[in-house]
Amino acid sequence: MSLYSTPAKDLDKFIYDSLQPNMDFLRQVSRDVDTICSFLKENCFRDSPPPQTKVSKVVKGGSSGKGTALKRASDADLVVFLSVFKSYSDQKEDRKEIIEEIRKKLEECVKQKGMTVKIKTTSRDNARGLSFTFNSLDGKESTEFDVLPAYDALGQHRKGERPAPQVYIDLINSISRGGEFSPCFTELQRDFVVDRPTKLKSLIRLVKYWYKEHIYPYKSQLQRGKSLPPKYALELLAVYAWERGSQKTDFDMAEGFRTVLWLIQQYRQLCIFWTINYDFQDETLGRYLRNQLQKPRPVILDPADPTGNLGEGCWDLVAQEATICSQQRCCKTYWDVPTSSDEQEPPKEETSYCALRLNVKLLTGELHSLITSPTRTVWDFKVQVEEKTGVSPYQQRLACQKGTCVDLADNTPLSAYGLESGNTLLLIVKNEESIRVFLKNDRGRTSTYLVLPSDLVSQFREQVQRQENIHTDQFWLVYEGKPLENGHKLSYYKIAPNGTIFLNLRLRGGWMDQPRCPPCLG
Incomplete structure (x- = not known):
């Protein structure tokens, strides 16, 4: 039975029967991966000239590392942290030769151990790593692995320990594009999910399966240079939906899935981030984060890597399919039009939901x-x-x-x-009424204003000029990351009563920004 034809009440069974990987295969993969990790750590670069390159650690990430592997479509990362990389830039510049050495040793390991592994090679000069595939003995299951050499930015990381701000400041100063050094933070990405409740991991599996079956086919319709949002973004939406909802382990799966679909349909409003590994306390890091959060919606920051904005891509196509999916049988609950006679009655006890x-x-x-x-x-x-x-x-x-x-x-x-x-x-x-708004200036001082939503931004700017004693051409105004433009009414920006507008000075050589950190949706 397909996902769209599965009754909402049977989603848990659908996940167990169709999406959970075979446990015997998982154990086989785990044994072989442990063997490969040990082999790489002990034998890789053993013959290299001094100063000898050492493997400091090998970390398993991806769905296999997080415990969200999908039947017949699992993926995993083996991140090999090397002593030869002393910085992020070293990783970028020297990885081609490193990848070739890892490939040789991996082929040697597979041959010695007789593993059912197929190694893929690439001719790209900028390849981040190499790939190989584990196949089950019966040929029905497979797992894609990427081996990624990386700079050990975290060092001897302890679970639950927040990285020093300097780790991220060095990262910000090294990137040419967001997320390019995300393998360095594989441990944090894994830890963000691995201890979550089993049912939340099942919801993540369901979202990943939906992406694979119903979103990925849109790739063929994209114009050159366009891309779909990363699957990881939808996984984070599942975590976010659960965190902002019941946070119970017995939530209704259909409600959880519908909430993720609803979030996708609201993508133009999404600004989601976590402060579990980084926050706004450090001045340099805080300034960078505020700039990230001012970017066009959706903004979904990688909880492990603040340079990774996962909100990029053609979300309109994903939202279109989310709308279609939300009308299918898998999302219909007892308050919707029933799809069969056995769904006429509501459940006797409603479980918690998002x-x-x-x-x-x-x-x-x-x-x-x-x-x-x-x-x-x-x-x-x-x-x-x-x-x-x-x-x-x-x-x-x-x-x-x-x-x-x-x-x-x-x-x-x-x-x-x-x-x-x-x-x-x-x-x-009711009739339009005045609302109170707050204005926070460049020195952090807050003033109160009474305005009508129908007032033009230009009228409000004149009020600010009189009260703050700053000429209108010397400042600009921002609400929730959006500059206020003269031609619009205040109501255009949906400024909430008691909302805070930020005043930013225009200085010689550029603008000084004091934007508000936009709140998460919800």
Whole structure:
């Protein structure tokens, strides 16, 4: 049975039967990989002239290292950290000869041990590594491995230990393109996922399978020079959906999958990052991160490597397929149109899940249904409501019935009101009112302004000129990473009540930036 024809209630079984790799094959691969790692560490570069190159460690990454391997489509990285690389630039300049030496030793190892391994070679001068394939004894399973020589940027890394900021500062000063040294951080990428709950890893498998079967075929439609978003970006969306949702181990798989699809469809709003390995405390690193977060949406930063923005690629094609998928049987739950008689009744006990389906009813009787995240603020939900109803978020008053009628405050998360899927909110359309916004200047001082959403940016800039005593041609304004342009109204930028706008001075030789760190979606 295909994914799209699988009933939502059977997704867990579909993953177990169709996506989980064969355990005997995994054990075979694990044994052979351990043998190869030991062989490379003990024998690779043994005959090299002094100063002798040494293998400091070999780290297994990719889906095999994270525990998210997919049946008949597993991938893994063997990152070989070498003493000869003293910097990131050394890795870039000297890896061709290193790769050739590793290939010779790997062929020697395979021949000696009689492994069912096929090594692929490449003629590209800029190859990052070499590839080989493990095949199961019955020929039904295979795992693709990439062997990648890398600079040991982390040294003797201990799990859970945050790298020193200088590690990332050196990285920032060495890159010519984002993510080019991501193999150096394989341990961090692996640790970010490996200890996650088993069911979350199953959701990641499902998302990867969907990408392979339904997204990858779009590659043939792309124009020259265009690319699809990396599969890793969707894996991170699955982790993000779980973290911002229930964080329970028994969530409903269909709800988890639908939440990832919903995030994909909202790609123009996505700005997602984690501060588990790096943050804004160091001045140089913080400045770089703020610049990263100002880039066009979507922005999805690799939690291990801040130079890796995984939001690049043709997301419109992925969002198009996500919309199609969300209407298939695999995503239909009991509140949707049932697809067979055995799905007519809702489950007796609803498991925890990541998404929230709310109904919004206008006084005219018009009713709309929306899927959102319980961690989103009321304001963010109002912006979503506008897409359905055409009512500006500045003219919306939302209320819920909890014994008495309760107005929903803009800056409060939806979860604070105890809302559940299926609840109905009343939407009352009101006249435009003044809202309070904050302006933070280049010295960190914050001022308060009362504005109308219909005011032009140019009118607001004149207010700022009078209150801050700075001429309008000497500053520019930014809200959530977006410069405010004179020809637009403030409402165009969906500036939230009590939102903060940043004032940036124009200086000789360039602009001094003090952008706001955009919040994650939700």
